[in-house]
Amino acid sequence: MPLLTRRKLLAASAMAGGYAAGLGLAGRFGLAAPLETQILKAHRTEAPLSDTAPTKNVLTYGDAGMPPTLRMTKDKPFAAQLVNALDEPTTIHWHGLRIANRMDGVPFLTQPYVNAGESFDYAFTPPDAGTFWYHPHCNTLTQMGHGLTGVIVVENPDDPKFDGEVVLNLRDWRLGKDGQFIAQFLPRDAGKSGTFGTVRTANWIGEPQYDAPAGGLVRLRVAITDVTRIYRMSMEGADASVIAIDGNPVPARFPLDSLMLGPGQRVDLAVRMPDTEGAIAMLKDTRGTTPKTIATFRAVGGSLKRDVRDLAPLAENPVAKADVSTAQRISLALSATAENAAVDSLCGSLGYSFWAINKVPWPGDTPDPTSPLAELKLGKSYILNVENLTPHVHPIHLHGMSFTVLASSTREVAPQVTDTYLINANEKVQLALVADNPGDWAFHCHIIEHQKTGMSGYLRVT
Ligand code: C2O
Ligand code: CU
Numbered sequence: 001m002p003l004l005t006r007r008k009l010l011a012a013s014a015m016a017g018g019y020a021a022g023l024g025l026a027g028r029f030g031l032a033a034p035l036e037t038q039i040l041k042a043h044r045t046e047a048p049l050s051d052t053a054p055t056k057n058v059l060t061y062g063d064a065g066m067p068p069t070l071r072m073t074k075d076k077p078f079a080a081q082l083v084n085a086l087d088e089p090t091t092i093h094w095h096g097l098r099i100a101n102r103m104d105g106v107p108f109l110t111q112p113y114v115n116a117g118e119s120f121d122y123a124f125t126p127p128d129a130g131t132f133w134y135h136p137h138c139n140t141l142t143q144m145g146h147g148l149t150g151v152i153v154v155e156n157p158d159d160p161k162f163d164g165e166v167v168l169n170l171r172d173w174r175l176g177k178d179g180q181f182i183a184q185f186l187p188r189d190a191g192k193s194g195t196f197g198t199v200r201t202a203n204w205i206g207e208p209q210y211d212a213p214a215g216g217l218v219r220l221r222v223a224i225t226d227v228t229r230i231y232r233m234s235m236e237g238a239d240a241s242v243i244a245i246d247g248n249p250v251p252a253r254f255p256l257d258s259l260m261l262g263p264g265q266r267v268d269l270a271v272r273m274p275d276t277e278g279a280i281a282m283l284k285d286t287r288g289t290t291p292k293t294i295a296t297f298r299a300v301g302g303s304l305k306r307d308v309r310d311l312a313p314l315a316e317n318p319v320a321k322a323d324v325s326t327a328q329r330i331s332l333a334l335s336a337t338a339e340n341a342a343v344d345s346l347c348g349s350l351g352y353s354f355w356a357i358n359k360v361p362w363p364g365d366t367p368d369p370t371s372p373l374a375e376l377k378l379g380k381s382y383i384l385n386v387e388n389l390t391p392h393v394h395p396i397h398l399h400g401m402s403f404t405v406l407a408s409s410t411r412e413v414a415p416q417v418t419d420t421y422l423i424n425a426n427e428k429v430q431l432a433l434v435a436d437n438p439g440d441w442a443f444h445c446h447i448i449e450h451q452k453t454g455m456s457g458y459l460r461v462t
Pocket of ligand 2: 393394395445446447450451455
């Protein structure tokens with residue numbers, strides 16, 4: 001474990017507090033092993049997010065501070081009870097986890113709303129190890145924008161051993177000079193790249209610093225849980241190798257250098273800390289006009305003299321390989337649509353419709369959604385031909401199943417297994433998958449303003 005700075009220590013103890021004793025599911029369902037139910041209470045709080053007054057109307061799960069980083073183990077049952085102490089409906093979606101449809105947390109598609117004052121029991125067994133995250137799927141621009149985004153670490157006991165681990169939850173906040181929330185979006189920006197936050201944080205801190213053993217290998221798990229921002233990441237002052245993207249090992253490790261990652265995406269890095277005590281490594285975002293330091297890492301103690309080449313590779317996750325020779329093609333075109341009013345719903349509408357998939361703008365979360373984008377047969381292989389007809393970048397995300405990136409019309413791609421692909425302007429990409437998880441699975445852009453103004457749909461697997 002890296003040595004903890006004071007703020008980290010506070011965060012860590014807050015996290016421990018998030019584990020409520022609760023009534024184990026073991027008694028209720030007669031499972032062999034006792035299972036602790038984690039209570040995730042969604043509620044309103046305030047938090048010190050800027051240099052001015054604490055921000056009011058912040059939303060979080062758990063006791064205080066940011067939502068706890070949830071620790072799970074691959075192939076081991078996990079249970080959490082969502083307690084809705086908000087004054088509006090909510091749900092939890094477990095982004096990237098290939099679990100049963102009824103646990104997926106999408107109102108109408110997979111479960112009813114969890115109304116204010118009610119609770120919902122989630123229970124599942126994560127099949128894949130890696131870095132994932134969780135967030136509501138209801139009134140998402142407001143609920144996520146105000147804080148409801150947390151990281152999930154699914155451990156594999158056979159993972160290679162690191163000398164430390166740091167988890168970073170990256171996100172912005174739309175705050176005014178007084179530190180209080182301002183309008184979550186501007187319509188003219190929702191119709192372009194989305195509306196950016198004004199205060200940028202890692203783990204709800206402006207630019208946190210973590211101590212890590214000098215000369216040691218640190219596993220840095222980074223999740224972009226922001227509603228809008230796309231990052232271009234680099235490390236200064238230390239060698240960082242990309243070992244996993246979106247929870248899945250990369251086909252071949254490569255040095256972190258200007259890696260573009262969008263909302264919803266995660267990257268796992270093996271960072272080789274500098275040998276000299278006190279030396280600082282900096283994780284940077286170089287996208288846009290002013291580079292920003294995301295977080296820094298300070299080398300402490302005598303050098304452990306580790307070598308990244310000693311690190312065993314991560315085990316692949318058990319994602320079925322598509323049979324490309326028999327795979328059926330499904331065309332999905334992302335486009336801008338003429339503006340028309342969206343249907344209001346309990347889960348919030350932004351009141352605009354700017355985007356569409358296959359020319360159909362998602363009407364909002366209603367009891368009567370549009371028909372699926374495609375119907376897939378259980379167990380069959382498919383290739384999604386996704387085409388971006390817009391001049392903007394879209395992190396496009398599929399629930400419930402992971403896919404493999406096969407080819408792109410504009411760049412060299414690795415056969416990465418993932419749940420979110422950052423598709424460039426005018427790019428066409430082929431994504432292969434086996435339809436091995438039955439249910440209705442949301443497919444949408446993870447720039448939440450795009451998702452909520454039309455760029456959403458779902459695939460039906462039966
Ligand atoms: Cu991060 Cu529909 O999800
Ligand atoms: Cu988008």
